[in-house]
Amino acid sequence: MRIGNKLLLRLGLFCVICIGTTLHTEAQGKSDSKDTSQAAKDTTQLLSKADYSILPVKRSVGSVSMGTIETKPLISLQQMLKGNAVGVYVPERSGEPGSDQTNMFVRGLSMPLLLRRNITATQPTVFLNGMPLIQENPFAYDVQQYDYNRIGSQTNLLSIIDLDNVESINVYKNAGDIGELGPWAPNGAIWITTKNAHKAERQVSVNSYVGFAQRPAVTTLNAADENAFRQPFYAKYATADQKTNYPSYLANNLSPDYYGKSDWTDLYYKNAALYNVNLSVTGGSDRANFRFFGGATKNNGTADQTGFSRYQAFFSVNMLPLKWLTSSTTINASMMKREGARYLRDRFAEARYIPDLTTPLAPNKTMYANYLDQLTTSVDNNVTNSIQGAFSLAAKLNNFGIVSKLSFDYNTGVRDQFFPTTIMENNNFVSNYFGYNQRLFFDNAATYKWDLNKANKFEFKAGFSYTADLNKYNYAYAYNTPSDFIKLNMVDGNSNHTSAVISASNPKGTVYLTPVAGMLVTRFIDQEAHRRASLYAKVNYGYKEMINASLLVRSDGSSTQQPDARWYMPLPTAAVDMDLTKIFRIDNNHNTINNLIFSTSYGVVGRDNLDDRFGAGPQYGVDLGWKDATTIASYNGFAGLTRPYSSGWVGYGFKWAHTENFNAGIKADLFKSRLNIGVDVYRKADKDMLFAVPVSSESGYASQYLNGMDVLNKGVEVIINSDIIRDTKHHFTWNAQLNVAYNQNELTKLPGDLSSVIIGDRKLQVGHAIDEYWLLKNNGVYITDPASTQNYKGIALKAGDPIWANTQGDPSTINDDDKVLMGHAMPKVTGGFANNIKYKDFNVSFDIYFALGQKILNEYASQRLDFVNNENGGTMSSVKEITYWQKNADLSKYPVYNPWSNVIPYQLNQNLFLEDASFVKLRSVTAGYDFINSRFIKKLGGTFTRVYVYVTGMNLLTITPFKGNDPELVDFNGHYTGYGLPLSKSYTFGIKLDL
Secondary structure: OOHHHHHHHHHHHHHHHHHHHHHHHHHHHHHOOOOOOHHHOOHHHHHHOOOOOOOOOOOOOOEEOHHHOOOOOOOOHHHHHOOOOOOEEOOEOOOOOOEOOEOOEEOOOOOOOOOHHHHHHHOOEEEEOOEEOOOOOHHHHHHOOOOOOOOOOOEOHHHHOOHHHEEEEEEEOOHHHHOOOHHHOOOOEEEEEEOOOOOOOOEEEEEEEEEEEOOOOOOEOOHHHHHHHHHHHHHHHOOHHHHHOOOHHHHOOOOHHHHOOOOOHHHHEOOEEEEEEEEEEEEEOOOEEEEEEEEEEEEEOOEOOOEEEEEEEEEEEEEEEEOOEEEEEEEEEEEEEEEOOOOHHHHHHHHOOOOOOOOOOOOOHHHHHHHHHHHOOOEEEEEEEEEEEEEEEEEEEOOEEEEEEEEEEEEEEEEEEEEOHHHOOOOOEEEEEEEEEEEEEEEEEEEEEEEOOOOEEEEEEEEEEEEEEEEEEEEEEEEOOOOOOEOEOOOOOOOOOOOOEOOOOOOOOOOEOOOOOOOEEEEEEEEEEEEEEEEEEEEEEEEOOOEEEEEEEEEEEEOOOOHHHOEEOOOOEEEEEEEHHHHOOOOOOOOOEEEEEEEEEEEEEEEOOOOOHHHHOOOOEOOOOEOOEOOOOEEOOEEOOEOOOOOOEOOOOOOOEEEEEEEEEEEEEEOOOOEEEEEEEEEEEEEEEEEEEEOOHHHOOOEEEEEEEEEEEEEEEEEEEEEEEEEOOOOEEEEEEEEEEEEEEEEEEOHHHOOEEEEOOEEEEOOOOOOOEEEEOEEEEOOOOOOOOOEEOOEEOOOOOEEEOOOOOOOOEEOHHHOEEEOOOOOOEEEEEEEEEEEOOEEEEEEEEEEEOOEEEEHHHHHHHOHHHHHOOOOHHHOOOHHHHEOOOOHHHOOOOOOOOOOOOOOOOEHHHEEEOOEEEEEEEEEEEEHHHOHHHHHHOOOOOEEEEEEEEEEEEEEOOOOOOOOOOOOOOOEEOOOOOOOOOEEEEEEEEEO
C-alpha cells in the first residue's frame, strides 16, 4: 500500500481519537461546576508559557546550565554543549570559525565512521522551539573525488543560534524522553527553547562583548631544519644515486628563500578581533506580548585570515484572542558569511588537479607575501542565508487541550570560487555552487486529563506530524578560461551573454551563464525529496504523586524506505518514575534526603534513511568516468550511465533499522538540597542498520548493501551539583557541577552473520568496538638482516626495516593477518567541571573540559617521516602547505628506519603512530561584577535591573600526553593530520544591561 493511502487511514484514526476525546470533554464540562475559563484565568501566565514545543519536559539529567556559558564568545550550538551536557561528546576538530568541523555524539557512536559522510547519520536532531532544524545533507559527496570537505559553503548550519536568545537547552536521550520523537531521535535530540516575553511589560536588554583571539605560539622550521632532520637517514641508508637526487630546494643551502629566516608566520598567524552586540525588546499587555531580538557577531580566526560573520533577527508574538486560545508566531532569520582556510589540498581536491609538488612554498615572509598577492586576484565568496518560522495555536477547555503547529526551515548556501593561472600552473579554475534545503513541518497533539479520584490520575495524548523536505544543489566547475579577467557562473546568471571581460579594478565583477569556447566545463545537478509521517498515542498514569507511568505506541512512514516497508510500528515505549521519599515515607526532619526519584524506561524508535537511493532499489550510476575523476558521467566524451559498481549494489528487501533504548536512573537531593546527584545507566542498541558488505571482485561490484549491522552502546552518566558554600548571611556562595559519562561500544552483528569485514585500512569484527584501529605491532628495528627469510607481503625484510610482530599464520611472513585491533578513536570517559564563586555582586567562574581513554593515529608524523615516498608521490598526501614549515610533533622520538625500503617502514597502519590523546582543558575563566547596587548607577536613576560587566578567557590551558599540538584537532577517523587550525586562546570584555 502506498504511503499516501496509509497516511489517510492513520490520519482518520487520529481524527476519531480527537473527536472522541472532545465529546468526552464536553460531557465532562456540562457536569463540572468549574468555570470553563478556569484554566485561563491568569492570562499573563499563559502568555509567558506560550507553547512552542509539544514535547513535555521530563525529569532529565541532560539539561545545560545556561549560567555556565552565557559569558563565553561561542558561535555554535556544538560549542555551547561542549563539556556542559553529560553524555554528549563534542570534538572541536578545528578552530576555523563557523566551519562544520564540530560534531556531537550522544551516548557514543551508533555506526562506524568509514567516510566523512557517515558523520551525518550519527548526529542528534536539533529542535528549535519544537521545529527540527535542517542539518547538512551528505548527498553532495556523491559527485566529489575527495571528501576532505563537502562542496558548497561548508558553514555550520547550527551557527544560526545566538546564545543570548536561548532560554534553555535540554538533551533528550532516555527512551521515555525520545519516544514521542520517533525517527527524529535515534541518536538523541537537542531541544532548544528561545527566550520569550515573560512579563506583560517592557523589557530592554543590551548585551555586547569585544576582545581578541591570541595568535598561537608555534615553532617554525626552514630548510636547514628539514635538512638536519633528513641527514641521519641519508647518512645511514642512502645510496650514491639517492644522495644525488636530493631535493633541489634543500640542496642549495645558499638560498635565502628556504635557508633564511622562517618568518612566514608573521603573515599567517595574527591576533584576531572578536565582537558581538545584540539588542532584545519585549513588551505587551495581558492579552498580547512580543519579543524582538537582533544581533551581529564577528569572530575572526587567528590563522590564514579566516573569519565568520553573522547578522540575525528574531521576532515572536503571543496573543490570547480568547481566554482559552493562545496563538504564537516566531520568525528567526540570519545571514552568515565565512572566510575559510585557503588550503592547497582543498583547492586541488575540488579542481581534481595535482600540480608539480617538487618545490613547496618558501617559509620566507617576502616570498609568501608574493603568493598572497596572487591570491588577491582569486575569488571565494561564501554566504549562507537561513530563515525559520512557526505559527501555533494552543487551546485549552477544561481538561482538554490541543496544540497545532505549522513551521518551516529554509536555507541557501552560495559559494563562488576562482583561481588564476598564476597559482595554478597556467591553468585557471572556476567553480560555482548554489544549494538550498527546505523543510515544512506540521505537528499536532491533543491531550485530555482525567482524574479518576484523588489518588489515580490519567492523561491521554494523541499526536500526528508530517514533514516535507527538499534538498537541492547546482554545482559546476570549469578550467582554462581564455583570460584571468573572464569569470563565469554556470549556476545562474544571464544566458544571453557568452562571456564578460572584467577589469582588474573589479576582479569579482559580473558573471554570466554560458561558457566561452574552449573551456572544459562540468555540471552537477541533484535533488532529493523526503516525506515522513508519524502518529502516536500515549497514556500517562499518576498515583498519589508517588508513581508516574506512561505507555506510548506509534507508527512512522517514510518515503526513503522501500515500497513494501514504508511504515514501521516499533515496540511500545514504557516509562516509570517513582518518588521513593513518598513511597517509603523517608523522614525529612533532619533534611538529609529531601528528594529521591527513581526512573526507568524502555522503548524502540525507527532509524530512517538519510537519502532516497535505498528506497529506490537498483539504480544506475556514473562509474564510466575517468580513472582520477570517476564522478564525471562520460566515456570517451560521451555521456553514459552504468551500474553502481564502485558505490555498491542496492537491491530490494530492505527494512527499517531501529534503536532500542533502556535506561534506569536515580536522582537525589540531599542536605537541604545542597547536594544533588543524578546517576543514569543505559543500554542503547542500534539494530538492522544498512551496511555495504564487500563482495567478490568477479561480480564487478565493490560492495552490496544489506540490513543486519548491530551496534551496542552502554554506559553510565553521573551529575553532581553542590553548593559547597551557601553563606547567605555574608552573601558568599560557591556552586560546583561535575558531569562524567562512561561509554563503551561494541559491534554485535554484521549482515549475513559475518564475523568480520575489511574495508580499506579498517577491520570491523563482531565482539569488538567499532572505533578500534587495525594495526601492526611495532617491536623496533632490524639492526642487521634477519637470519631467517622474514618478509612483509613477499618483500624480504632487511636491516633498517621495522620489526613487526608475527601474531598468526606463516611464521616467516608478515601481512594483514598479523594486524591487531587496538585503541579507540572515541573517548571512554568525557565530562566537564563547572564552578561559580560569588561574593555579593562579584563572581568568578571557571570550567574544565576533559576526554579520557581515546587514541589517535599521528598521520602528520607518518607523512613527515615517509618523506621519500611523499616527496614526488603525485598524490594529495604529497601536498606541502605553508604549515609544512611548522613543527607539529617531535619526530626525534621515532626510530630511524630506511625510508627507501620497499616495505614502506613509516606506513601509518602500525602502533608506532598510535598515541594517547586524553586531555584535560581549562576551557574558560570569567570574572564579573554587577554594578546594579553601585552609587553611580543609582545616581543615574532609570530602571536598570542589571549592569553586569565581565572579562572571559577561553582555551587557557591543556594537559595531555599527546606529542602533537592539540589532541582535539583530529579528523573524524581519529587521524591527526596537522590540518586543524588552532583553538586559540581568547580574551573578551563584555557588558550586559537589562532595563
